[in-house]
Amino acid sequence: xxxxxxxxxxxxxxxxxxxxxxxxxxxxxxxxxxxxxxxxxxxxxxxxxxxxxxxxxxxxxxxxxxxxxxxxxxxxxxxxxxxxxxxxxxxxxxxxxxxxxxxxxxxxxxxxxxxxxxxxxxxxxxxxxxxxxxxxxxxxxxxxxxxxxxxxxxxxxxxxxxxxxxxxxxxxxxxxxxxxxxxxxxxxxxxxxxxxxxxxxxxxxxxxxxxxxxxxxxxxxxxxxxxxxxxxxxxxxxxxxxxxxxxxxxxxxxxxxxxxxxxxxxxxxxxxxxxxxxxxxxxxxxxxxxxxxxxxxxxxxxxxxxxxxxxxxxxxxxxxxxxxxxxxxxxxxxxxxxxxxxxxxxxxxxxxxxxxxxxxxxxxxxxxxxxxxxxxxxxxxxxxxxxxxxxxxxxxxxxxxxxxxxxxxxxxxxxxxxxxxxxxxxxxxxxxxxxxxxxxx
Amino acid sequence: xxxxxxxxxxxxxxxxxxxxxxxxxxxxxxxxxxxxxxxxxxxxxxxxxxxxxxxxxxxxxxxxxxxxxxxxxxxxxxxxxxxxxxxxxxxxxxxxxxxxxxxxxxxxxxxxxxxxxxxxxxxxxxxxxxxxxxxxxxxxxxxxxxxxxxxxxxxxxxxxxxxxxxxxxxxxxxxxxxxxxxxxxxxxxxxxxxxxxxxxxxxxxxxxxxxxxxxxxxxxxxxxxxxxxxxxxxxxxxxxxxxxxx
Numbered sequence: 046x047x048x049x050x051x052x053x054x055x056x057x058x059x060x061x062x063x064x065x066x067x068x069x070x071x072x073x074x075x076x077x078x079x080x081x082x083x084x085x086x087x088x089x090x091x092x093x094x095x096x097x098x099x100x101x102x103x104x105x106x107x108x109x110x111x112x113x114x115x116x117x118x119x120x121x122x123x124x125x126x127x128x129x130x131x132x133x134x135x136x137x138x139x140x141x142x143x144x145x146x147x148x149x150x151x152x153x154x155x156x157x158x159x160x161x162x163x164x165x166x167x168x169x170x171x172x173x174x175x176x177x178x179x180x181x182x183x184x185x186x187x188x189x190x191x192x193x194x195x196x197x198x199x200x201x202x203x204x205x206x207x208x209x210x211x212x213x214x215x216x217x218x219x220x221x222x223x224x225x226x227x228x229x230x231x232x233x234x235x236x237x238x239x240x241x242x243x244x245x246x247x248x249x250x251x252x253x254x255x256x257x258x259x260x261x262x263x264x265x266x267x268x269x270x271x272x273x274x275x276x277x278x279x280x281x282x283x284x285x286x287x288x289x290x291x292x293x294x295x296x297x298x299x300x301x302x303x304x305x306x307x308x309x310x311x312x313x314x315x316x317x318x319x320x321x322x323x324x325x326x327x328x329x330x331x332x333x334x335x336x337x338x339x340x341x342x343x344x345x346x347x348x349x350x351x352x353x354x355x356x357x358x359x360x361x362x363x364x365x366x367x368x369x370x371x372x373x374x375x376x377x378x379x380x381x382x383x384x385x386x387x388x389x390x391x392x393x394x395x396x397x398x399x400x401x402x403x404x405x406x407x408x409x410x411x412x413x414x415x416x417x418x419x420x421x422x423x424x425x426x427x428x429x430x431x432x433x434x435x436x437x438x439x440x441x442x443x444x445x446x447x448x449x450x451x452x453x454x455x456x457x458x459x460x461x462x463x464x465x466x467x468x469x470x471x472x473x474x475x476x477x478x479x480x481x482x483x484x485x486x
Numbered sequence: 487x488x489x490x491x492x493x494x495x496x497x498x499x500x501x502x503x504x505x506x507x508x509x510x511x512x513x514x515x516x517x518x519x520x521x522x523x524x525x526x527x528x529x530x531x532x533x534x535x536x537x538x539x540x541x542x543x544x545x546x547x548x549x550x551x552x553x554x555x556x557x558x559x560x561x562x563x564x565x566x567x568x569x570x571x572x573x574x575x576x577x578x579x580x581x582x583x584x585x586x587x588x589x590x591x592x593x594x595x596x597x598x599x600x601x602x603x604x605x606x607x608x609x610x611x612x613x614x615x616x617x618x619x620x621x622x623x624x625x626x627x628x629x630x631x632x633x634x635x636x637x638x639x640x641x642x643x644x645x646x647x648x649x650x651x652x653x654x655x656x657x658x659x660x661x662x663x664x665x666x667x668x669x670x671x672x673x674x675x676x677x678x679x680x681x682x683x684x685x686x687x688x689x690x691x692x693x694x695x696x697x698x699x700x701x702x703x704x705x706x707x708x709x710x711x712x713x714x715x716x717x718x719x720x721x722x723x724x725x726x727x728x729x730x731x732x
Binding site for chain 2: 064066067103106107108109110112117131132135
């Protein structure tokens with residue numbers, strides 16, 4: 046057995062880890078209580094097998110690519126970083142990217158990850174045409190919108206619980222350049238931030254970084270980043286059509302002592318971040334896709350900033366009608382607490398595609414908290430606000446929500462479980478997350 | 487027909503082999519992948535074609551079947567510009583100590599086979615007056631260790647072969663590169679305790695091989711730290727070295 050954890054490094058649990066080298070070996074590796082793991086960027090326990098964790102990063106081959114249509118067939122372990130670096134210079138990017146490019150395609154499908162364009166273009170799964178799935182029953186089947194469609198929509202956002210995703214066919218987005226024309230808007234409080242996001246509905250990409258240390262009149266003050274793909278004639282003369290993606294050259298070498306993140310350093314950082322951003326507000330300018338989409342990827346192992354005990358990300362989505370009041374209440378509690386994340390992210394989501402997909406029309410707020418003190422109780426209180434507002438938590442980030450919170454947020458669970466059962470009679474596919482939240486005990 | 491340069495990777499199914507093939511294809515080379523199980527290599531060839539829009543073809547090659555080497559080279563559609571031998575077998579030292587067959591396989595996989603096939607290519611390259619030969623050896627060949635001297639001694643032999651070949655071939659316009667990767671996270675080292683700061687991922691080795699070929703480097707320690715580590719280990723007196731648990 047090996048100690049395994051997600052990106053948040055909480056919880057740390059025992060699981061047998063195997064890295065098969067062929068699809069046949071993947072089949073042989075599956076025992077009761079197995080789940081696939083990509084690059085380990087899920088924050089909590091989603092990609093840890095109840096008994097065995099099957100590492101898929103070795104499956105990183107592109108099977109075929111059609112430069113006329115952007116259709117690509119690939120193995121599940123290919124990372125988005127690899128896709129971007131390989132096909133970006135050829136004029137294609139993934140339609141949807143989350144905040145890090147170091148996620149595998151299999152993981153992106155399983156979590157139906159969303160990007161800054163979810164409000165108008167949907168999630169990762171929308172651009173997936175078919176999936177080769179190794180079910181818990183031992184069959185390898187192709188699932189798509191036409192073929193085994195129940196299994197397809199359960200696999201999109203299904204957290205790896207319908208089986209092992211081996212391959213996928215998906216569409217890439219044709220782009221003229223790898224640059225983004227960005228417009229920064231500064232918002233002095235939460236109302237202004239939500240108005241700015243609403244006004245940005247027509248923008249392809251939109252996201253707000255909230256200063257979650259700000260209180261009182263400043264509560265919810267933020268910077269809203271809108272973005273569009275830049276065309277070639279918007280680039281400076283002589284600029285390459287595709288920017289160079291550097292590997293992280295900054296790394297956090299050791300776990301920082303938990304002292305480092307305190308109410309003073311967080312306040313100072315947020316103040317600085319807000320002021321620097323506000324200075325850029327107003328005009329529009331062209332930035333490389335890397336810092337635009339993946340600001341944190343510039344620092345390797347940034348999860349160590351939160352110290353050895355790890356951190357929790359709390360990402361909820363609140364339906365539109367209840368959003369203003371609930372988000373204000375959450376932000377106020379977080380600001381008064383003082384030890385929250387050094388940045389919070391607010392953005393709008395549209396309808397999700399998978400049966401268990403996280404997105405629903407509304408606003409999503411993501412906050413980081415170091416694991417210490419009474420944080421679990423505090424987050425349980427926040428959960429009660431989320432549930433009362435008809436919201437839910439993102440499973441790819443979750444490490445601690447209760448069964449009740451989960452069940453209230455995901456009313457389609459019985460349908461999901463019925464499909465899962467039809468693919469897996471013997472409980473072969475189970476993760477620590479499914480055990481914690483919804484497997485029958 | 488294209489006029490692109492070609493690279494032939496012997497041991498194409500290994501992690502470093504795949505990484506080297508990708509690095510060369512990315513740089514615009516057409517790539518040949520050679521290995522025992524050609525069918526298993528087909529997805530890798532498809533991967534190179536789809537990613538980099540280059541030609542990729544497959545060749546059956548078994549490093550232990552030295553009798554087939556002449557035929558293997560003769561059957562290639564064209565003599566490549568670069569040939570890279572990644573072939574090797576770590577084996578199990580403890581078994582090799584008592585099992586002569588296992589020891590023989592380790593020695594032949596790491597020394598005899600790679601040396602003979604690269605020697606054969608060297609003759610063809612010298613006749614042509616151009617070509618690059620890359621042998622992936624190991625820091626384990628720099629000094630025999632109690633824990634893996636069967637493997638290490640074969641790699642030492644291979645390193646010596648490459649260095650002699652380099653001295654001879656350089657006069658004929660043929661470049662020879664010796665690569666000593668150090669710890670690499672691959673299926674060969676899976677389950678082993680590797681020292682983090684001295685360990686690299688396979689793509690780093692692939693890129694290092696390409697760079698060495700293009701910059702005409704001779705001996706490459708993939709991580710510069712290894713050059714220092716091995717310098718110290720090589721210069722320790724035998725009386726001290728044998729007492730170390732290393």
